Amino acid sequence: MCGIVGYIGKRDVAPLLLEGLARLEYRGYDSAGIVVNSPKAGALKMVKAKGRVRDLEARVPKRFAGTTGIAHTRWATHGAPSDLNSHPHLDPENKVAVVHNGIVDNAAELRAKLEADGVVFASETDTEVITHLIARSQADSLEEKVREALKVIEGTYGIAVMHADFTDRIVVARNGSPVILGIGEKEMLVASDVAALIAHTRQVVTLNDGEMATLKADDFRTYTTSGTTTNATPETVEWEAASYDMGGHDTYMHKEISEQPDAVDRVLRGRIDDRFNTVHLGGLNLDPREARGIRRVKILGCGTSYHAGLIGAGLIEGMARIPADAEPASEFRYRNPVVDPDTLYIAVSQSGETYDVLAAVQELKRKGARVLGVVNVVGSAIAREADGGVYVHAGPEVCVVSTKCFTNTVVAFALLAVHLGRIRDLSVTDGKRIIEGLRKLPAQIQEILDGEEDIKKLAAEFAEAKSMMFIGRVRGYPVALEASLKLKEISYIHAEAYPASELKHGPLALIEPSLPTVAIVPDDDLLEKNRAALEEIKARSGRILAVAHREQEKADHTIVVPKNEDELDPILMGIPLQLLAYHTALAMGRDIDKPRNLAKSVTVE
Numbered sequence: 001m002c003g004i005v006g007y008i009g010k011r012d013v014a015p016l017l018l019e020g021l022a023r024l025e026y027r028g029y030d031s032a033g034i035v036v037n038s039p040k041a042g043a044l045k046m047v048k049a050k051g052r053v054r055d056l057e058a059r060v061p062k063r064f065a066g067t068t069g070i071a072h073t074r075w076a077t078h079g080a081p082s083d084l085n086s087h088p089h090l091d092p093e094n095k096v097a098v099v100h101n102g103i104v105d106n107a108a109e110l111r112a113k114l115e116a117d118g119v120v121f122a123s124e125t126d127t128e129v130i131t132h133l134i135a136r137s138q139a140d141s142l143e144e145k146v147r148e149a150l151k152v153i154e155g156t157y158g159i160a161v162m163h164a165d166f167t168d169r170i171v172v173a174r175n176g177s178p179v180i181l182g183i184g185e186k187e188m189l190v191a192s193d194v195a196a197l198i199a200h201t202r203q204v205v206t207l208n209d210g211e212m213a214t215l216k217a218d219d220f221r222t223y224t225t226s227g228t229t230t231n232a233t234p235e236t237v238e239w240e241a242a243s244y245d246m247g248g249h250d251t252y253m254h255k256e257i258s259e260q261p262d263a264v265d266r267v268l269r270g271r272i273d274d275r276f277n278t279v280h281l282g283g284l285n286l287d288p289r290e291a292r293g294i295r296r297v298k299i300l301g302c303g304t305s306y307h308a309g310l311i312g313a314g315l316i317e318g319m320a321r322i323p324a325d326a327e328p329a330s331e332f333r334y335r336n337p338v339v340d341p342d343t344l345y346i347a348v349s350q351s352g353e354t355y356d357v358l359a360a361v362q363e364l365k366r367k368g369a370r371v372l373g374v375v376n377v378v379g380s381a382i383a384r385e386a387d388g389g390v391y392v393h394a395g396p397e398v399c400v401v402s403t404k405c406f407t408n409t410v411v412a413f414a415l416l417a418v419h420l421g422r423i424r425d426l427s428v429t430d431g432k433r434i435i436e437g438l439r440k441l442p443a444q445i446q447e448i449l450d451g452e453e454d455i456k457k458l459a460a461e462f463a464e465a466k467s468m469m470f471i472g473r474v475r476g477y478p479v480a481l482e483a484s485l486k487l488k489e490i491s492y493i494h495a496e497a498y499p500a501s502e503l504k505h506g507p508l509a510l511i512e513p514s515l516p517t518v519a520i521v522p523d524d525d526l527l528e529k530n531r532a533a534l535e536e537i538k539a540r541s542g543r544i545l546a547v548a549h550r551e552q553e554k555a556d557h558t559i560v561v562p563k564n565e566d567e568l569d570p571i572l573m574g575i576p577l578q579l580l581a582y583h584t585a586l587a588m589g590r591d592i593d594k595p596r597n598l599a600k601s602v603t604v605e
């Protein structure tokens with residue numbers, strides 16, 4: 001979704017901001033723009049373009065010097081993608097420039113009032129309302145002008161503002177949309193994502209909702225929207241700038257799939273306690289007595305994170321014997337759920353910024369619930385809102401579709417399940433068995449990745465399908481759901497996932513030779529039941545690709561994966577299906593890292 005980057009210092013700002021925008025491309029966008037101060041005070045210079053950052057770059061004139069600037073990638077909400085609707089938005093006198101992530105809910109009302117006062121709008125966006133409000137403010141300082149504008153704004157925002165009469169500063173503010181300050185040596189940056197900062201500094205300040213900041217070249221100051229100083233101190237980002245590079249792979253998706261052995265090793269590191277055959281999770285903030293008092297677990301997430309949550313619920317229920325389920329956060333928050341004090345709520349999110357998840361967390365917290373976060377991005381909004389949680393340590397995930405974060409999130413849930421289980425009814429022997437299984441995962445994932453060439457050959461066959469079915473039973477069902485989502489996201493092939501047990505109750509009607517089925521067939525207590533489903537499909541001349549622990553006779557092809565403990569098998573069975581989706585989409589010539597219509601972080605409703 002939308003991205004912000006800004007800079008104030010001594011360097012030539014345009015190339016720096018364009019490079020920052022390129023770092024934000026992975027989030028998804030449809031247009032981009034940049035504004036810089038003119039060395040001759042009194043005016044701002046702006047260029048905007050519908051399309052990609054390279055289209056914007058092509059329009060930036062040679063003489064576009066400046067040492068302060070803000071830039072933006074826009075993902076259209078109010079008004080179609082166009083040059084005019086792109087950000088920044090300037091007032092008619094070219095004095096005030098605003099870039100904005102989020103949505104102004106009362107934009108229509110404010111626009112009508114401003115138009116009645118004679119203001120002429122240049123775009124259809126909600127953001128332009130903010131520009132005019134700031135431009136019309138009679139306050140003496142830029143900070144006060146912005147504060148006055150924000151007083152009448154309802155909705156979410158991360159904004160950066162420049163003013164031609166206050167060229168020594170950029171003023172920024174946050175409410176529901178990330179704003180991160182990058183603290184440099186005699187230069188300051190701001191962005192909506194550390195990806196745009198990390199090449200310049202690893203010292204960052206993440207603003208809280210209701211917080212503002214003034215950035216000057218050699219200084220920054222944070223304060224609330226009501227003016228109280230907050231004195232935020234910088235933290236060091238752990239991720240390396242190199243993690244955002246392609247590292248010799250053709251796509252980020254391929255890089256991230258191949259990083260999974262290391263990523264899983266990282267999520268396990270330092271957390272296993274062999275003495276008690278348990279797991280320590282430093283940030284949970286849940287003592288053993290509280291853990292024993294939990295009566296239910298409810299996991300909330302969206303998309304792939306929801307699927308990881310479904311597997312997590314199974315792991316927690318199975319090992320800790322606490323009733324657990326997962327639900328899309330986007331649905332949960334609109335159905336007025338009963339919030340129970342003995343339920344542990346767990347919010348799952350790679351980005352930690354997904355609006356539907358964040359809103360569910362905020363609603364739960366408002367009602368007094370205990371909420372944990374299972375999150376990848378350290379210091380993100382959901383991580384900060386939660387009472388405690390587990391970081392999944394997958395490293396930055398740039399491809400719009402999630403792979404390594406999914407895997408690491410499921411492993412993080414396995415760790416949590418062992419932790420809760422060993423406080424409750426999981427025996428020492430079972431604790432040890434699962435821990436040994438967890439330790440085998442990185443090597444087993446590598447073994448699956450080493451079979452990529454075979455999966456690639458299968459993908460060539462599937463690239464011809466118009467539609468595909470994915471089935472799995474109990475632990476295998478969320479694997480089927482995630483594999484089907486992955487395929488549709490990047491190949492645009494229609495795919496459905498069903499519990500194998502539900503076949504006879506309807507979807508069997510779809511089976512015919514042109515509809516391939518991918519079946520998850522682990523060697524566990526449900527093996528025979530799963531084989532029966534394969535028989536039913538074969539009897540209707542359906543083509544089958546099985547993901548199993550040994551060759552399946554009824555399947556046309558079997559991808560054999562290494563066996564782990566039954567509970568951990570779903571982690572391994574998902575990996576070849578990431579590669580299948582990848583190579584299918586590649587064979588179809590899709591833009592894998594940036595699938596159409598999708599954004600990496602969905603920070604609006």
Ligand code: M6R
Nearest residue numbers: 303304305349350351354401402
């Ligand atoms: O950052 P989050 O994990 O909260 O994102 C949730 C979903 O938007 C995300 O998983 C989405 O489904 C991805 N495109 C999956 O590949």
